[in-house]
Amino acid sequence: MSDDTEPDGGPVVDEATERVDGSTDDLLERILARDDLVVVGFVLSLFVFPYLLVNLLTQIGEAIGFSIGGYVGLPTLVLIFGIVVIGFNLLLGYTGLLSFGHAAFFGVSAYAAGIFTAEATAFLPTAVAHSPLAMVGVGTFAALVIAWPIGFVSIRRSGVYFAVLTLTFGQMLYYYALGPGAWLTNGDNGFSDVNVGHLLGTFELEEAILGADFLRAYTWQYVFVAVAAVFALWMANRIINSPYGLIFKALGQNEQRVSFVGLDVFRYKHMAFIISAGFAGAGGALFAIHETYIHPTTSLYWITSGDFVIMTILGGTGSLVGPVLGALIFEYVSNVISGVSLPVIGAIGSLWRFVLGAVFVVIVWVFPKGVYGGVRDVVVALTGRGDDDGGEEA
Template identity: 50%
Template sequence: MVEHRPVRVRGRRHPDAAGGPVRERGGVDVTDHRSDEGVSEAPTDTAAAEGPARTDGGTVTASDAGGSGTALERLVELSKRESVVVIGSAIALLALPVLLIDVLGFVSTLLFGSTKLAGYEGLSALVLAFAIAVIGFDILLGYTELLSFGHAAFFGVAAYTAGIVSTQVSANPLVMVFIGIVVTAPLAVVIGFLSIRRSGVYFAVLTLTFGQMLYFYALGPGAWLTGGANGLTDLQADPLFGFALSDTLQDIYFDMTGSLLLDVPFARLSVEYLLLAAFTLAAIWLAYRIINSPYGLILSAIGENEQRVDFVGLDVFRYKLMAFVISAMFAGAGGALFAVHERIAGIYPGTLYWITSGDFVIMAVLGGTGSIAGPFLGALVFEYISNVVSSLSFVLFTGPLKGIFGEFTLNFGSIWRLVLGGVFVLVVAKFPDGIRGAISSAVEAADGRLTGSGGGGSAADSEVDVDPDPEPETDGGATERPASRDEETGGERR
């Protein structure tokens, strides 16, 4: 039996107790090649062998990742997938207001028999602001598997910062968002440094504690800056590139040409919505690059088995702190854009409250963690229920029943969280991957039915042939041949 020397990473010796391959999500392979009885030998020629993917932040080559193509081919393939994600996201962002205004608005009118509910235009922008925050939150929860109940702190601090900047420094929306994000970063470093040393429920409670500290500071000692319970109201927002945030594409086209644009749904998009859509698209692209980078693979490995990542010599604390800060900056971007959207209504201490952090958790899990589309879908369903369903009411008893039971009106404004909880339980109980998982399952089922009916063959034709005498399976090494009768009898034939 050949015993290979343990793997060395950054001068540290791989412990024997942690030996064996560690196959993490995304293809990170941290392994201690050792031979055993019946197990294939690890290659001695490291130049020709396909070694483990690099986890030290270096460039991952095709051989590192176990692929058969060149590094250039893998880069081209990644670029193609990235282009599909970005283009698909851009189309979805442009279609969102149309979905809310025309489709869901019509459905609400049809179901509830009332006039078309207003406010869908603003709801679209609100969905994007929360979607950006939840995308960052999911980098922490969906990949590193750290559950934070304090992300409302970063969302609220950035919102207050953007509001203060608009009245004291500059009302340019881009300046407001930029400063809001910048202020969030050092705050995240401090909170993360003090919280990440703990894990599990202790980490969640620590982040919750810091968030509540900031909430009560905004209500009490910091009221001179935050406005206390009255919040910050009448915020300012200058035109962007010469166009007011409330201007629609129809208005801009009329001002430039003097004629009306065709009455199409996209003509109703406002400058404010396009601003939030641009930031959302940038957030999606950035999150995709982070997740599919060597750093993102390490985060996935930490989420799968933190101890083994530490065994190979990687500084787990540093990587987790970086993920925490990145996640907080996404939340800060969402909070600053929320302030731009709510500039007239104002910013209130509720943005710092723990319920806002809980809403982030619900959005992420409801939509599906560990994905880009999940946070977006979760934010869409959550905000639709909280803003549209909550405004509905029903008269339960009419006609003869009214004389028996009296007039009783069910107002969803007081029980919309109960409705949300019911939706959450139904979705998560049936589909652990959330709405994204439900959609994926439906697409796969439909594809399977189409493939089965369109193939023209019977069920027997689609059955997989089974080799009646399969060869023994191996793990990549030499196949062990069963002993012959001659060998069993010491070479003597009977």
């Protein structure tokens, strides 16, 4: 991992536990610890992300004979779920509340945004009614509106009963959208009347920003979602570094004490719930823009809530960007790797979910901090947090 790093005076103790020198250690640790820098790093990586995922992996795939490259819409999809799980993590990772009903906010927002484009032309200019920005606004608002009562009721119970209550509300909405609500949602046929207009009245979302082939994954939609993702991460970062961040963390560790320092536990948990639902709502509206089709099973069904849980745990609850990594792994594996055909085993097909389940269990078991946290631990361990630790082990 650090073969090319000069020992720089620090004696190399062992080939296996090779470390870089102390000053680099500190810098690395500081970078990993600095939330603001994580946001900056996230922004930078978004510039290369579509190229790496779509072009580079396709080329590598052609070289080795497997189709492992992402399709053009995949980077966008990853970021959409990234936005959702950044918010989901505020609830699960910080406050320690496990919701099995976040599909409710995701789905309601998607439907609200979609229905808005279909119906709002009656009283708004088409440019507004079909505007992607308006869709996100309407969808997120709808999610916040239903999150208030659902949270108000669910927060009153804890642990598994909280999980069951959130699941219950999500499933009620699912069955409503599927059956009695069909006049609004078109039921099991799905809602396809999603009219997505141009971004800011100018940019066609499906088009690439430039004609060059190596930029083919850089659509206006990607730009739009990427900006939204950066905004979401920035917002989450601000929340974590506000008093709320401290209080959310405290709630996850010792709820009783929070109440005995004079804070209203119920209202803060309620806020954590609503905030996190807002992120799910923003993601849901973007999902409607991306798919231009909404079905109860892909939006409101509890499996979608379960997917949010998996992505978040996979990426890691200990950091803000970790869950985005989880979303990347989840979507990449489910959309790309599932289509890969291996010589002996044959098509991977739906085997991916099995592997995912296994990885998930291993992570919960061994790496409670998820992939991002695990990588960070490994990096810190390899570079030697302190010379003392490394020395003793060697």
